[in-house]
Amino acid sequence: MAELEISYFAWVREAMGQSGEILPLPPGVADVSALIAWLAARDERGAAAFARPERIRVAVDGEMVSANRSIVAAREVALFPPVTGG
Amino acid sequence: MRRVDVTSAAIDVAAALADHDAGGHGASASFVGRVRGDGGLTELFLEHHPVMTQAALETLANDAMARWPLAAVTLIHRVGAMTPGEVIVLVLTSSAHREAALAATAFLIDRLKTDAPLWKRESFADGRVQWVEARDSDARRAAVWEG
Numbered sequence: 591m592a593e594l595e596i597s598y599f600a601w602v603r604e605a606m607g608q609s610g611e612i613l614p615l616p617p618g619v620a621d622v623s624a625l626i627a628w629l630a631a632r633d634e635r636g637a638a639a640f641a642r643p644e645r646i647r648v649a650v651d652g653e654m655v656s657a658n659r660s661i662v663a664a665r666e667v668a669l670f671p672p673v674t675g676g
Numbered sequence: 677m678r679r680v681d682v683t684s685a686a687i688d689v690a691a692a693l694a695d696h697d698a699g700g701h702g703a704s705a706s707f708v709g710r711v712r713g714d715g716g717l718t719e720l721f722l723e724h725h726p727v728m729t730q731a732a733l734e735t736l737a738n739d740a741m742a743r744w745p746l747a748a749v750t751l752i753h754r755v756g757a758m759t760p761g762e763v764i765v766l767v768l769t770s771s772a773h774r775e776a777a778l779a780a781t782a783f784l785i786d787r788l789k790t791d792a793p794l795w796k797r798e799s800f801a802d803g804r805v806q807w808v809e810a811r812d813s814d815a816r817r818a819a820v821w822e823g
Contacts, residue, residue: 600723600795601807649793652728668725668793672810675722675753675794676709676765676785 594661596625598639599670602646605639615661622648623657625667640669647672677748678741680733682724684756687763696750701770704748705777707785713760716801722755722764725793729755732792740769740784744776751784753794783821790818 597610616628623643630640640646643657649668650659661667677699679692689708697704711720737749750768758764765788769780788794796808 597725599725599793600797603723649725649728652731654791654793668728670725670793671795671807673790673793674796674808674810675724675792676789676814 592663594625594664595666596629597666597668599668601671602639602669606635620660620662621657622650622655622659622661622667625661626657626669629669645671677750678737679750679752680730680737681752682730682733682755683752684754687752687754687766689763689766692750692752692766693768696748696768696770699748699770701747701777702772703774703777704768704770705774705781706769707765707767707781708763709765709785711758711760711762711764717760717798718801719757719759719799720764721757721797721799722753723795723797724753724755728793729753733788736784736787736791739787740780743783744769744771744780746771746776746780749780749784751788753788753792755794786814786817787821789814 592615593612594615595612598606603609619625619628626640626643629636647670648655650664651666733751737751746769748770752766754764767781767784769777771777799805
């Protein structure tokens with residue numbers, strides 16, 4: 591099964607207690623919103639980090655995308671809050 | 677010339693301007709953003725993505741050069757820990773005339789606030805630590821440049 595590299599940034603990283611992880615694509619998870627729901631249901635850290643999915647922004651393989659983007663062929667998914675640079 | 681840097685080192689505005697302006701451009705515009713010490717802020721930490729931040733800033737610089745006739749663009753963003761008064765972002769643009777340089781500078785600072793993967797964390801003298809929330813007003817300003 592294909593492996594997916596997930597990275598977390600800012601308060602998402604702090605809530606998850608790690609900067610990233612590598613895991614097999616969970617069964618039945620085909621897009622970003624399903625992945626976020628799966629992480630939220632997995633454990634307490636995920637539940638805290640993804641309590642409000644509308645506050646999460648996503649990049650798949652380096653490209654900012656919306657939550658309905660397919661991750662079936664993705665290598666890397668980054669999950670983070672709205673950006674605040676400048 | 678086009679220079680895009682994401683750096684944890686202090687930004688030397690004078691040196692960057694000297695490099696940027698070596699071409700002797702007709703009109704150069706600048707934006708210098710500094711860390712404010714509001715509310716007893718003692719440290720601002722900028723988190724970035726190891727790959728995507730540089731790529732996003734390069735895309736913005738390219739977009740600006742496609743949109744206006746620019747002879748030079750310098751875009752430098754600091755990351756990591758910094759203290760009040762330090763430079764966090766430097767935008768320099770040059771063209772033959774002022775309109776393009778001024779507009780491109782505004783475009784770059786507005787868009788990098790919404791397009792570049794960067795996250796600010798504030799630490800205060802009383803021990804509070806908080807992540808800065810994205811502002812709707814920044815999204816509206818950035819949207820002005822669409823289309």
